[in-house]
Amino acid sequence: DIVMTQSPHSLAVSLGERATINCKASQSVFYNSRNKDFLAWYQQKPGQPPKLLIYWASTRESGVPDRFAGSGSGTDFTLTISSLQAEDVATYYCQQYLNTPLTFGGGTKLEIK
Amino acid sequence: QGQVVESGGGVVQPGRSLRLSCAASGFTFSSYAMHWVRQAPGKGLEWLAIISYDGGDKHYADSVKGRFTISRDNSKNTVSLQMNNLRPDDTALYYCVRGAFEHTTSIDAFSVWGQGTVVAVSS
Numbered sequence: 743d744i745v746m747t748q749s750p751h752s753l754a755v756s757l758g759e760r761a762t763i764n765c766k767a768s769q770s771v772f773y774n775s776r777n778k779d780f781l782a783w784y785q786q787k788p789g790q791p792p793k794l795l796i797y798w799a800s801t802r803e804s805g806v807p808d809r810f811a812g813s814g815s816g817t818d819f820t821l822t823i824s825s826l827q828a829e830d831v832a833t834y835y836c837q838q839y840l841n842t843p844l845t846f847g848g849g850t851k852l853e854i855k
Numbered sequence: 856q857g858q859v860v861e862s863g864g865g866v867v868q869p870g871r872s873l874r875l876s877c878a879a880s881g882f883t884f885s886s887y888a889m890h891w892v893r894q895a896p897g898k899g900l901e902w903l904a905i906i907s908y909d910g911g912d913k914h915y916a917d918s919v920k921g922r923f924t925i926s927r928d929n930s931k932n933t934v935s936l937q938m939n940n941l942r943p944d945d946t947a948l949y950y951c952v953r954g955a956f957e958h959t960t961s962i963d964a965f966s967v968w969g970q971g972t973v974v975a976v977s978s
Contacts, residue, residue: 782964791968
């Protein structure tokens with residue numbers, strides 16, 4: 743199984759500042775024949791289901807603000823929120839979809855400082 | 856985008872069975888794989904099962920393999936999860952989720968989520 747490890751576990755950032763969340767896979771999630779990283783990011787606000795933000799490591803889902811950006815390849819990935827807004831308070835999860843079982847990171851709780 | 860709505864959750868004793876259902880609308884159901892994902896109280900997300908767009912492929916997490924069975928009816932736009940031999944650690948909010956990519960059999964992200972249905976396993 744591919745183990746996904748997120749850091750930090752929690753993060754407090756001031757409004758308007760940058761937030762950075764890291765995700766590390768226990769093995770590469772890059773698929774040569776597709777030339778893509780099979781990595782997604784989700785946002786889950788309290789009391790709500792998760793929402794897909796990014797897939798293929800860096801492709802924003804339709805309607806996701808451009809302050810959200812995914813980067814990285816192979817085993818190391820980053821979700822960056824360029825200018826934190828109040829509505830971004832949530833828990834963020836990474837997920838690999840290269841192999842079953844499909845696996846999530848443990849989550850990063852983002853709060854306002 | 857469409858939507859999915861789960862039903863069938865409840866309180867059940869250990870060792871008993873429960874069947875969850877999910878009704879989909881607003882998208883071409885037969886083009887997408889469907890998943891079940893759960894979240895224990897205060898915990899993270901755990902993928903449980905996928906059924907391919909045509910029902911021909913199914914994969915399960917080890918934690919539920921042999922106990923849970925996923926199925927779909929493309930004529931009714933529904934997907935189900937039959938859960939047998941339930942254990943207290945199966946207590947969670949169960950989400951039905953549409954896959955992100957058309958015509959996939961296992962490689963998939965999670966695009967359309969329901970609000971979930973609660974399963975509580977307790978004597």
